[in-house]
Amino acid sequence: MRGTVRFLLGDEPREIAAVDPTLTVLEWLRGEERRTGTKEACAEGDCGACTVVVGRLDDGEVRYEAVNACIRFLATLDGCRLLTVEHLKRADGSLHPVQQAMVECHGSQCGFCTPGFVMAMYALYLNEDRPEERRIDDALAGNLCRCTGYGPIVAAARRMYELGDRTADPLADPAGTAARLAALRDAETVEVGSGDRRFLAPATLAQLEAAVADNPGATIVSGATDVGLWVTKQMRVLPTVIYTGRVEELRTVRDLGDALEIGAGATYSRAWAAIAALYPDFGELIRRIGAEQVRNAGTIGGNVANGSPIGDTPPALIAAGARLVLNRGGDRRTIPLEEFFIEYGRQDRRAGEFVERILLPKPAPGDRFRAYKISKRFDQDISAVCACFLVRIADDGTVAQARLAYGGMAGIPKRAGAAEAALTGRPWTEETVRGAMAALAQDFTPLTDWRASAAYRMEVAANLLLKLHAETTGADGTRLVGDGRLAHA
């Protein structure tokens, strides 16, 4: 057991013993370190004003990622390197290429959003060489600006590559940082706290099993992109927090041959490429979950475990036939994912149990998979309806299998059993699909809320089946993606 949290603030080592388990990185930076360059606006991960860059060792190399400091708990930085906008300042007074580009392209007016943009751009600069426009848009979609307009900022993101050698960025210092972060690593559970409140960060799966079994009432935290808001928006006080992010076994994504094994602690960013390679539409869906800062922290395990009826990955995972591995003190059980969601706010997770892995089967020949996210904005928005479908068409043109999963249509992510029955065994024709559209009324009685009315939800849920049919029978140009290119054309 180690009683301190150790990390690097730039190049300065920090070792902290008494820390509130849910003190955010932003509160610490501004309140305790008096580093006020990092701004607070929404305090819920939506605006990017608080963006910082966190480096952590990943397979022996330092991986730098932009994250939202407002919903990241300080103690989760154990073993990491934290870079803030102040670190870009150079002793000789010259500007970092990211800053210089912002100046040259007039990327700042009131300046409130600017530190966040600069840090999101800095992470991009470190990780990718001259990305295409669509990628720049993705990397900046989590940052809001209310006065400059995005054109000059995107231009600055292009320009920064002409102003310096990104591979020799002295601040990043990959080799030196890797050695220093490796020295911070150990196999001990970290236990810190404040008063009678505790933060536990096990380093191994066995330690995590013991920690969750011994503290069944604790809050398990992975990326904190949900839990962080319980603290900053609902003012909840969490007595005991168990953080999964130090357990490497939980962060892995492995190809098992017939399935992809996704550790519950794998972030969206980490799992994205492997999932997209199997199910390209699932990849597009992930691109629209939060924004880069959220995807760098948030996990698929957290998205499943929270049991939200409007989480985006459960419909996709259910449609693809995913199974969930739950672990209690080393005893594992594996269930079809749809069985995990019992009713609104209630999941099949027993005391002392945690989500360990998700098993995503690979598509079979003849499988057609589509994912549709219906929301008011393209980026950084929560679904009104999320519909994910897998249909397997037999050689004779009939539907051998249909898995239709919806979010936003019930209190839980749910399959449309009646609509599936209306498709199965029938020819894959528009007439069959219209029968399934009618059957949806037996499957769902959606609610009206501020995202959408019940009538809208029913109509769009049905029409998406028609869209699925059109897209899988040769119609093109049925949808737009972020940069205006037609997908599936």
Ligand SMILES: Cc1cc2nc3c(=O)[nH]c(=O)nc-3n(C[C@H](O)[C@H](O)[C@H](O)COP(=O)(O)OP(=O)(O)OC[C@H]3O[C@@H](n4cnc5c(N)ncnc54)[C@H](O)[C@@H]3O)c2cc1C
């Ligand atoms: C700005 C913003 C935008 C967002 N956009 C989207 C979006 O577009 N689509 C979407 O679906 N979601 C969205 N979210 C919600 C959130 O990012 C996701 O639900 C995310 O996947 C949660 O993962 P996490 O690791 O951050 O979970 P956490 O916040 O750490 O935990 C979430 C819940 O899961 C539990 N938990 C976590 N890990 C485990 C485990 N291994 N075992 C058991 N329980 C566990 C926690 O106790 C908690 O109840 C957004 C959030 C923010 C802040």
Ligand code: FES
């Ligand atoms: S303050 Fe808005 S994302 Fe953190």
Ligand code: FES
């Ligand atoms: S420059 Fe004012 S909000 Fe962006």
